[in-house]
Amino acid sequence: MAKIKNLADLRKLKDQLKSKSNLGDKGGQHEDLVQVKISMATCSIASGSREILNYLVDELEKRNIDATVIQTGCMGYCYAEPTVEVTVPGKEPVVFGYVDNRKADEIIEKYIKNGILLEGIIPVNYQKIDE
Amino acid sequence: MSEYKIYLLVCGGTTCKSQAGHALAENLKTEVKNQGLSDVAQVVITGCFGFCEKGPIVKVLPDNTFYTKVKPEDAREIVEEHVVRGKKVQRLLYKDPKTDKIITDPEGMKVYKKQVRIALRNCGAINPESIDEYIARQGYEALGRVLTEMDPQQTIDIIKKSGLRGRGGGGFPTGMKWELTAASKADQKYVVCNADEGDPGAFMDRSVLEGDPHSVIEGMVVCGYCTGATQGLVYIRAEYPLAIERLKTGIKQAREYGLLGKNIFGTEFSFDIELKYGAGAFVCGEETALIHSMEGKRGEPTMKPPFPSVEGYLGKPTTVNNVETFANISSIILKGHEWFSSIGTEKSKGTKVFALAGKVNNVGLVEVPMGITLREVIFEIGGGIKGGKKFKAVQTGGPSGGCLTEQHLDIPIDYDNLIAAGSMMGSGGMVVMDEDDCMVDMAKFFLEFTVDESCGKCTPCRIGNKRLFELLEKITKGNGNREDIERLVNLGNVIKDTSLCGLGQSSPNPVLAMIRNFPQEYDAHVVDKKCPSGVCKALMVYEIVAENCVGCTACARACPVGAITGERKEIHTIDKSLCIKCGACMDRCKFNAVIVN
Numbered sequence: 001m002a003k004i005k006n007l008a009d010l011r012k013l014k015d016q017l018k019s020k021s022n023l024g025d026k027g028g029q030h031e032d033l034v035q036v037k038i039s040m041a042t043c044s045i046a047s048g049s050r051e052i053l054n055y056l057v058d059e060l061e062k063r064n065i066d067a068t069v070i071q072t073g074c075m076g077y078c079y080a081e082p083t084v085e086v087t088v089p090g091k092e093p094v095v096f097g098y099v100d101n102r103k104a105d106e107i108i109e110k111y112i113k114n115g116i117l118l119e120g121i122i123p124v125n126y127q128k129i130d131e
Numbered sequence: 132m133s134e135y136k137i138y139l140l141v142c143g144g145t146t147c148k149s150q151a152g153h154a155l156a157e158n159l160k161t162e163v164k165n166q167g168l169s170d171v172a173q174v175v176i177t178g179c180f181g182f183c184e185k186g187p188i189v190k191v192l193p194d195n196t197f198y199t200k201v202k203p204e205d206a207r208e209i210v211e212e213h214v215v216r217g218k219k220v221q222r223l224l225y226k227d228p229k230t231d232k233i234i235t236d237p238e239g240m241k242v243y244k245k246q247v248r249i250a251l252r253n254c255g256a257i258n259p260e261s262i263d264e265y266i267a268r269q270g271y272e273a274l275g276r277v278l279t280e281m282d283p284q285q286t287i288d289i290i291k292k293s294g295l296r297g298r299g300g301g302g303f304p305t306g307m308k309w310e311l312t313a314a315s316k317a318d319q320k321y322v323v324c325n326a327d328e329g330d331p332g333a334f335m336d337r338s339v340l341e342g343d344p345h346s347v348i349e350g351m352v353v354c355g356y357c358t359g360a361t362q363g364l365v366y367i368r369a370e371y372p373l374a375i376e377r378l379k380t381g382i383k384q385a386r387e388y389g390l391l392g393k394n395i396f397g398t399e400f401s402f403d404i405e406l407k408y409g410a411g412a413f414v415c416g417e418e419t420a421l422i423h424s425m426e427g428k429r430g431e432p433t434m435k436p437p438f439p440s441v442e443g444y445l446g447k448p449t450t451v452n453n454v455e456t457f458a459n460i461s462s463i464i465l466k467g468h469e470w471f472s473s474i475g476t477e478k479s480k481g482t483k484v485f486a487l488a489g490k491v492n493n494v495g496l497v498e499v500p501m502g503i504t505l506r507e508v509i510f511e512i513g514g515g516i517k518g519g520k521k522f523k524a525v526q527t528g529g530p531s532g533g534c535l536t537e538q539h540l541d542i543p544i545d546y547d548n549l550i551a552a553g554s555m556m557g558s559g560g561m562v563v564m565d566e567d568d569c570m571v572d573m574a575k576f577f578l579e580f581t582v583d584e585s586c587g588k589c590t591p592c593r594i595g596n597k598r599l600f601e602l603l604e605k606i607t608k609g610n611g612n613r614e615d616i617e618r619l620v621n622l623g624n625v626i627k628d629t630s631l632c633g634l635g636q637s638s639p640n641p642v643l644a645m646i647r648n649f650p651q652e653y654d655a656h657v658v659d660k661k662c663p664s665g666v667c668k669a670l671m672v673y674e675i676v677a678e679n680c681v682g683c684t685a686c687a688r689a690c691p692v693g694a695i696t697g698e699r700k701e702i703h704t705i706d707k708s709l710c711i712k713c714g715a716c717m718d719r720c721k722f723n724a725v726i727v728n
Contacts, residue, residue, distance in 0.1 A: 073342015075255030
């Protein structure tokens with residue numbers, strides 16, 4: 001029951017997936033959804049990212065915010081775990097470090113709802129190869 | 132509350148902060164308030180930009196303007212010109228040191244981004260448990276092209292021309308390795324992914340497997356096609372449960388999509404991957420030991436040749452590559468060998484992932500182009516030394532590598548330069564040490580590890596390393612002499628020359644490098660019987676300075692072994708034969724009367 005039988009199948013699937021969920025690639029159509037990514041590598045989980053993931057999923061729903069919460073691997077900012085990256089439609093992604101429940105609450109109330117940045121956000125310091 | 136129109140981001144990294152970055156942020160806040168712009172602009176103190184050399188830094192959003200070396204008194208001009216009039220303050224913009232050209236956005240952004248992520252391209256960006264997200268970012272496209280449009284030799288040629296070298300530490304050219312296996316004739320061949328990461332302080336491979344397992348799977352399948360193998364094996368330590376889980380999920384998804392299994396992409400080529408668990412022995416990172424362990428035998432190395440490419444797993448030709456090596460493959464195929472070889476130095480192409488650990492501010496996982504300097508990695512990306520202490524050394528290559536010092540900070544990092552400097556690339560651990568670290572104690576730490584991890588098969592490694600360790604212990608206890616240092620060097624060199632495998636051939640490296648780079652520190656231990664960094668407890672003597680002691684009895688009460696005596700309001704003394712050197716008295720004394728020698 002192979003789904004992908006040739007290269008054309010793969011490319012078709014890729015295009016479908018790209019239009020369905022914009023994964024932060026630039027230039028694509030931005031969705032209306034707020035995208036929240038949480039670093040969930042072993043080290044992040046050890047620093048408490050699983051609780052933050054659960055908290056964000058629950059709270060975003062309770063507060064009626066259209067958002068997708070995605071677990072990712074290590075973002076590389078080990079000193080500031082747990083780390084969370086938020087992409088508000090039409091804006092550059094912002095990385096928040098040392099996130100606890102209080103900070104997660106601030107991220108929702110201040111940044112996602114009102115566009116106010118929090119002290120201590122982490123500047124992205126690497127080049128992506130698809131830029 | 133409404134949304135702000137302009138954001139002024141001020142770097143709050145340790146280095147910038149120490150250069151009046153804090154005052155700058157305060158001034159900006161005051162200016163914004165005074166000019167009645169509180170509803171328009173927000174001043175935000177951020178984490179480190181990794182560009183400390185040019186700090187303090189102010190970045191303005193949304194137009195991405197990048198101001199460098201900003202002083203607190205520049206705050207007014209930035210607010211008046213940029214925020215109010217919308218004009219950039221030219222004199223504060225970043226100038227390219229070579230061309231003296233002012234760099235504005237968006238290229239300006241790239242200047243301070245010293246990291247380039249190839250192996251980590253998807254780490255932290257996609258859900259590692261979703262093959263769809265990987266495919267949406269061009270995942271498996273490289274495999275599709277290779278299988279349907281290229282023959283194995285063409286693909287090997289691309290890898291060869293790219294200049295990719297093994298990322299596990301040795302730096303053997305990957306394309307050549309594949310070619311050797313491809314040239315071996317056999318009814319069955321294997322691809323092995325070495326995920327037996329074991330250096331203290333290293334977590335690159337774990338992060339790649341946890342963050343982007345499909346990139347490794349894809350690289351393995353390409354390798355299988357090139358070498359004529361139909362079975363892949365990942366040798367991974369059982370201590371990495373999450374990496375194992377994500378890899379299993381990835382393999383399952385790839386099978387469901389037909390990207391693993393029979394007739395991949397409708398071609399004649401079939402390939403599947405199986406996991407083999409290791410118990411976490413360091414020596415099993417050595418490829419012959421790894422293969423024996425996978426076969427269910429003791430994880431002990433054997434002489435090479437025969438190389439695994441001729442006689443490997445179950446006696447069949449086998450390609451063994453590291454996790455990070457595989458993670459690079461698909462990008463090279465998609466973007467071309469010219470692109471890949473344009474990054475890096477003459478003989479070391481592409482990037483390297485390092486696990487930056489120890490006494491730096493920004494501990495983390497970094498991927499940098501080959502040829503970057505240690506100074507840039509430690510002082511820019513790493514944000515400098517913790518607590519403003521002085522840099523002393525950095526250990527690269529883990530327990531097989533050596534330490535590099537101040538004088539090596541500006542050499543471009545690549546395989547050959549690091550070896551020339553007396554260390555090695557290794558798999559990518561980078562442990563930074565500051566003035567508080569003792570080089571005898573550090574050498575002892577790494578040797579203790581190799582003594583534990585030696586498999587015991589050959590005598591030089593099994594007994595020699597143990598003797599090295601004992602000599603170091605003797606020195607840290609204060610019983611060493613000059614001859615012991617000579618003995619360390621002689622024995623170390625013999626172990627290097629006579630051991631069977633890479634573990635023993637490299638295990639004396641840390642101690643030899645430390646003796647070479649810090650002879651005065653070793654001398655201090657054996658001649659003066661002192662530890663300049665105050666680490667070796669046996670060499671420390673706590674004393675009470677009579678002039679400062681007021682007889683408050685605080686130290687005596689704090690002493691857990693009753694080694695301090697003295698009447699109230701009289702000078703106290705420490706009985707050195709009882710003292711356990713815990714330092715409690717020193718912490719408690721408010722009059723700086725307790726000192727340590």
